[in-house]
Amino acid sequence: MTITVNLNEATVNKVLAKHNNDASMLVAILQDVQTELNYLPKEALVTISECLDVPLSRVYSVVTFFKAFSLKPRGRHSIHVCMGTACHVRGAEKVLDKLETDLCLCAGETSTDMKFTLETVNCVGACALGPVVVVDNEYVGQVNTDKVKSILESCK
């Protein structure tokens, strides 16, 4: 346990140094820390608050304001279903339905085996290909209920 905390601390310090401990970079710092640790553990937020001299309450309010941040650990594979307008009119709802049924998860949840996190997002800027699903940062376009199966199979 202590080892992970230390490792986390080192990662956080590295990110803070990259941004010169600049408080105006708070969102980018949180973003980078989350990329490294896959979520934002409490200790990381405390360190960030202390090093930037920003009240912990404000760090929390920023973290909970933006949808991109997660205070809970996430699964090994992240699946984001785009629910933007362009995807919506082409049946994104059905795609989400199918994923929720197949994974036995509701949007926003992580499977108990930590394999998948299912999330929704409002437009990832690939609207021409809607409905779009982003699997581990790779875009899959023109998804239908049929394609969902192969998407899940590709996540080993």
Added chain:
Amino acid sequence: MALIQTKNIRLNSKKELEDHRDGLNFNTQASQRVITVCCGTGCLAYGASKLAQAFRDEIKSQGMELQVTVKTTGCHGFCERGPLVVIRPENTLYQRVKFGDVAEIVTETISRNNVIERLLYSAPGSTDKITCEHDVPFYKKQMRLVFGANGYIDPTSLDDYIAIGGYAALSKALFEMTADDVIDEIRHSGLRGRGGGGFATGAKWQSTREVDDALKYVICNCDEGDPGAFMDRSLMEGNPHSIIEGMLIAAYAVGAHEGYIYIRHEYPVALQNAELAIKQAKSAGLLGEAILGSEFSFDVKISQGGGAFVCGESTALMASVEGRVGEPRAKYVHTSEKGLWDHPTVLNNVETLANVPLIINKGADWFYEIGTANSKGTKIFSLVGKVNNTGLIEVPMGITLREIIYDIGGGIPNGKKFKAVQTGGPSGGCLPEDKLDLNVDFDELSKAGSMMGSGAMIVMDEDNCMVDIARYFLSFLEGESCGKCVPCREGLKRMRQILDRIIAGDGQEGDIETLTDLSEALTMGALCGLGGSAGNPVLSTLRHFQNEYEAHIKDKRCPAGVCKPLITYNIIDGNCTGCNLCVKACPVNAITSQGKKQPVILDQTKCTKCGACYDVCRLDAVEVK
């Protein structure tokens, strides 16, 4: 992508920039053929990056590196047909190119000058093959002033941008114009902001210029939270230097020395390319201290957004740049006077800024000639939804919706009927068929009860339900509301609940009136534009599609077959051949086979109305009612 610039040069004067450009022209003539592979987000999703690598390997293995350049570019707009490959200078367009086509393209088209028919585009319903990019109907009616360069340059190469005339407008502004001249030029061009409101850019700059403060800022808004829009993303990814150049000119005009580009984190390539462009511009002396040897200095940083729609709003965006929660404040003092850290700040949209170098280069008169009386220039739209050619288009203001949807977009897929086009995003509205001949510009769209907004155009066909669309926008905005003011926080929730009820079949007499009242209350009472325009999608669908609302409320019926509680899936026995595709597709085993060639049976009590059976049936044997 090649991340290194060939030469690390510093340009210390206007002349050095021009000489450098001349040198580059010479080089481009030496390598005659260019294979451009679109590596915008759409084409990447279809495997464009592997394709580009395959071209590089093939060129190398055939020993043609000296004669042929492989160039990865940003989005060309025609994402529907990706991955796109264009061979220049002939501009032969190959679409839906696969890994396996690479060797043939190099051998046939590059070495032997033969066109490969199979990879050419032909319009839906036609067998005529079109060879040249410019002859494709999708491109023909467009006027790609801002967006056109995307298809020609490698966004990671400063030299590519300089070769097509990049930073000439900056040097013209710095050395031939005063700050007032620049503002005059922008004002006379008639340029209005492309971020949504359509505010006159020249007037905005003027008011910041007039404030007496040593510290001023220029911010580029690349938040693009509007679902369905991706032009800002594609510009930032495909031509980041043009935006930096626009910012430099704005900064020179208003007297700013620091700036930010605000990019949402969902756009990693935009972030990466903007960061690289800043680095390149700095090392070339185009950004930083003593730009091009002049007395002007300006520096740009990137600020990341965290994916909150409201952060596109000017005051919220600035709060977010300052590292605070992105909540709007009342605007009794304009941000042009008191913006970022209380200093005068110019905030402009990506596309607005990309127009600036063009106007400075070609002059206000040239720009003023394009477009309509009060909307000048072109606008980039993202044409998406139920339309054949989805993608990004740039058209002169004043073009009709019909030209956009039918001539450029190629009409509605699968022989379906057009129902509506939604413009302006969550702040905009839906326009029905009888508005198709409307001339698209800021004022005409507003008059029709919609908006220009960021330029998303979402086409809908008979299978889309307008009540569902209204509900969609409300629940989107409800989720995005910052919750600071009561009309927005409570009003949106109430409206969404009413629509939920209507969709569930519990609509009541008087619901339409309540929705109208609440929409109007929001317009009057909300603190910022998010709540202030939230009623638009409801009001415009009520205005043009009241019969659909009535069908839901009075007849408990969803005419488009979308709203789950009001529909059932049924098997049409006469059409069903018992192929059992739907049996396999149904996640809850609601369909059972009755043996070969016998129609299947659907158990309504088990059916969750997921629609999987409808999607897989090839014989129209599943109906939704």
